[in-house]
Amino acid sequence: MNRIGRMTLGNVLIAGAFVMTGAATAQTYPDRPIELIVTFGPGGGADVMGRQMAQILEGELGVSIPVTNVGGASGNAGLTRLRTSPADGYTMGTLISLTVASWASGIGDNAPDDFRIIGIVQSTPSFLFVAADSPFETAEQLLDHARANPGELTVATSGYGTQDDVALIIMADQGFDMVNVPFSAPGERYAAPLGGHTDVIYEEPGDVGQFIDSGEYRSLMIFAEDRHPEFPDVPTAGEMGLDMVYLNTFRTLAVPAATPEDVVARLEEAVIAAAASEQWQAFCAQTYTCLETLTGEAAQAEIRIFYEAIAAQLED
Amino acid sequence: MSTFELLGMGFQNAFALWALLTIITGLLLGVVAGALPGVSFVNAMAMALPFTYSMAPTQAMLFLGAIYVGGVFGGSISAIIINVPGTPASLPACWDGYPMTQRGEVRRALAVAIVASAIGGLTSALVLSFAAAPFATFALRFSQPEFFAATVLGLISVIAISKDRPIVSLVSLFLGILIGTVGVDPQYGVARFTFGVPAMQSGINFVVVMIGLFAVSEVIDLIATNRDLRPSEAANARGKVSFRDFWDVRGAIARGSGIGSILGVIPGAGATPGAVIAYGVEKQVSREGDKFGTGIMAGLAAPEAAKNATTGSAMVPLLTLGIPGSAATAIMLAAMMLHGVNPGPLLFLNDPTMVYTIFAAMIIANILMIFAGIGVAQFFSTLMKTPPAVLGAFIILLSIIGAYGVRNNIFDVYVCLFFGLVGWVMKRVGFPTAPLVLGVILGPLAERYFMTSLANYNQDWTVFFTRPISGTILALAAVFAIWSLWPILRARYRSVVLLLAGRPGS
Numbered sequence: 001m002n003r004i005g006r007m008t009l010g011n012v013l014i015a016g017a018f019v020m021t022g023a024a025t026a027q028t029y030p031d032r033p034i035e036l037i038v039t040f041g042p043g044g045g046a047d048v049m050g051r052q053m054a055q056i057l058e059g060e061l062g063v064s065i066p067v068t069n070v071g072g073a074s075g076n077a078g079l080t081r082l083r084t085s086p087a088d089g090y091t092m093g094t095l096i097s098l099t100v101a102s103w104a105s106g107i108g109d110n111a112p113d114d115f116r117i118i119g120i121v122q123s124t125p126s127f128l129f130v131a132a133d134s135p136f137e138t139a140e141q142l143l144d145h146a147r148a149n150p151g152e153l154t155v156a157t158s159g160y161g162t163q164d165d166v167a168l169i170i171m172a173d174q175g176f177d178m179v180n181v182p183f184s185a186p187g188e189r190y191a192a193p194l195g196g197h198t199d200v201i202y203e204e205p206g207d208v209g210q211f212i213d214s215g216e217y218r219s220l221m222i223f224a225e226d227r228h229p230e231f232p233d234v235p236t237a238g239e240m241g242l243d244m245v246y247l248n249t250f251r252t253l254a255v256p257a258a259t260p261e262d263v264v265a266r267l268e269e270a271v272i273a274a275a276a277s278e279q280w281q282a283f284c285a286q287t288y289t290c291l292e293t294l295t296g297e298a299a300q301a302e303i304r305i306f307y308e309a310i311a312a313q314l315e316d
Numbered sequence: 317m318s319t320f321e322l323l324g325m326g327f328q329n330a331f332a333l334w335a336l337l338t339i340i341t342g343l344l345l346g347v348v349a350g351a352l353p354g355v356s357f358v359n360a361m362a363m364a365l366p367f368t369y370s371m372a373p374t375q376a377m378l379f380l381g382a383i384y385v386g387g388v389f390g391g392s393i394s395a396i397i398i399n400v401p402g403t404p405a406s407l408p409a410c411w412d413g414y415p416m417t418q419r420g421e422v423r424r425a426l427a428v429a430i431v432a433s434a435i436g437g438l439t440s441a442l443v444l445s446f447a448a449a450p451f452a453t454f455a456l457r458f459s460q461p462e463f464f465a466a467t468v469l470g471l472i473s474v475i476a477i478s479k480d481r482p483i484v485s486l487v488s489l490f491l492g493i494l495i496g497t498v499g500v501d502p503q504y505g506v507a508r509f510t511f512g513v514p515a516m517q518s519g520i521n522f523v524v525v526m527i528g529l530f531a532v533s534e535v536i537d538l539i540a541t542n543r544d545l546r547p548s549e550a551a552n553a554r555g556k557v558s559f560r561d562f563w564d565v566r567g568a569i570a571r572g573s574g575i576g577s578i579l580g581v582i583p584g585a586g587a588t589p590g591a592v593i594a595y596g597v598e599k600q601v602s603r604e605g606d607k608f609g610t611g612i613m614a615g616l617a618a619p620e621a622a623k624n625a626t627t628g629s630a631m632v633p634l635l636t637l638g639i640p641g642s643a644a645t646a647i648m649l650a651a652m653m654l655h656g657v658n659p660g661p662l663l664f665l666n667d668p669t670m671v672y673t674i675f676a677a678m679i680i681a682n683i684l685m686i687f688a689g690i691g692v693a694q695f696f697s698t699l700m701k702t703p704p705a706v707l708g709a710f711i712i713l714l715s716i717i718g719a720y721g722v723r724n725n726i727f728d729v730y731v732c733l734f735f736g737l738v739g740w741v742m743k744r745v746g747f748p749t750a751p752l753v754l755g756v757i758l759g760p761l762a763e764r765y766f767m768t769s770l771a772n773y774n775q776d777w778t779v780f781f782t783r784p785i786s787g788t789i790l791a792l793a794a795v796f797a798i799w800s801l802w803p804i805l806r807a808r809y810r811s812v813v814l815l816l817a818g819r820p821g822s
Contacts, residue, residue, distance in 0.1 A: 047646075047650060048650050048653060051365060051650065055369060070518065076500060076517075077499070077500050077517060077518045077519070080517050080518070081518065081725075108500065109507075109517075151774075154772055159503070160503065160504060161504075179771070179772075179774075180771070181768060181771045181772040182503060182767075182768060182771060183768060184502050184503075184764065185764075186646075187639045187646060187649075188460075188463075188639075190638070190639060191456060191633075191637065191639045192459075194456055194637065194639075195456040195457060195458070195459060197459035197460070197772060198772060209658060210638045210658030210659060211638065213658060214658075286653075
């Protein structure tokens, strides 16, 4: 009896040792919870995307995916945490355009090559919105006023050195000088034009859908090559005579660069399946961010192009 | 339909079996999470979020709302019993609640805290139900300078909190503000005071500092002095609760409820500044103000009422404008958006049933909270009967888990233990720790609001004084400061010098 007990214990220990060594290989990956670091505070676009993805991916990967919010420094605080985590696929993070832009202006100590993009899951152009009671009815009126009164109009953005900032710099170079007012808390940013604290807000439509639907926001201009199918009446910056570099807001899931290939492949497969799910499709339609999920080298290249475009603009 | 009819309909929905069960589950979860240091109600709500996906939108909101209400109160249980605020907003509960426990009046302290919290929460739930629209319009007028002014008021109230040595308290406060600057700054992304340590880039989290200063230091002191925390039999006799106790602090509860309800509406203000400001105001108003900090019931009741009074009113800007003013309401917003519900004025037109069911649920939750609070407090009270060595080990364990749990970061555990040592030394030399924690919490907020204000108003610093609301709040802060410092200002030069040296003048 006693001996049987001891043998069983021994077997358990041996079995345990096999599990331990097996953990590193792709056959068993993932066999424990994967932490998803959302690099911004709760309630923002990255957070909603991260939590939505985490929930669908839990079904795809069969392990739980707890979400941790690590905000600060345009997302760099959370990314530094991701970069310094073990590259074993058990720590994922959200990597979004705003953060890539911040690298170009020397914020944080992260670089495009520090991360391996699993997939670009959302991408959307940004708009200039004004409050319903704003004197500016059209983009023309707004731009005319900006040209006549340089530095008078204020624009609520997500921060300095972001694609928001770059868009405003390019516009200022072409004679439309507006002041960048950074609001790192999304809630405060959305409220800024409504409370009359800023004249304009630079924002993607998905994050402020409730204000567009209720008519509290008026869409003046879109920063994209073509008009948006959901907003056919909103003119592009190009139509208004601006020569812009169009930088979409995108959101990706990423892991540290040294993560093994087979682990990345497993994650890519899961993210593609998740993006095709009904739940995700309903979500992206609601947030105006649907696109074909970009993975692999193509996704990596997209990030690099974005980074270089912003760096080039900021150098001038 | 009139507000009363709609609210009646809301009650009908909220009293349905599934809704009541949801509220009770949420309340219990919230109180327990709140009472555990390091697991705040925000953590609990974020963890509960995935569970709400499968619920109907209204049920999801009831669940999260109940966790919110229970969690904001729960922090006071551990604050009163073991001097460890379970959530930052319960910090003031340590100042007069824990001394009551030390006198053996733990049951009285808990009873006052629960009743004050429930009344505060109920007040603001009623504000939410009947005055959401005008309050929302008022809140929108708050821009960054107003947020800055409100934060300054919170910082200034530290002087009021300090018993007799405002200068020493200010030194402690500024030390806290300095600690708050560590890490990557939010505006320009420059690393400050990180000394090349990557883990420092994420900054020093105030919850970690708080756990170290209050919990770990208490255990070190326990070991160093070898005292017995268990109340004696005679002391316990004084712990009898009577209706008289609540009646005596009715003024404090009313003032706390009022302050909390107003501050809660303002995006960004929230429970912690609400509780701290209510404590400061009460200290000035109360006849026993000079004895605050020694276990005065009014000093416990006012901040307790205020912090729970922010729960209902914090939902005003969320539901009426779609603007989350705090992390807790941001999670609620996320839950609503995931269900395809867009909060804002349209919600009141499109789905009044949902809105008023939430209102009714907030009212019910605050009443049920009395029972949930008593239940969890009973469990925590048994801790008091354990030997100090066991209790000390339990607190240390809870602190380490709590510090790690904040950001799942082992570095935070070291920071927590370090501040435990710092807190013990501060306690020994009579250096107040509470202002330091407030500095770590409010300092970074003040910085962010200040920087954005300047960007928005042409780098013109006079906006803080020329904008009416901001100017009024700052004037209030000045009056507050002068009023608290008046005895010193009046005293002769010699006594001022003595005060600066850390010895109160005669």
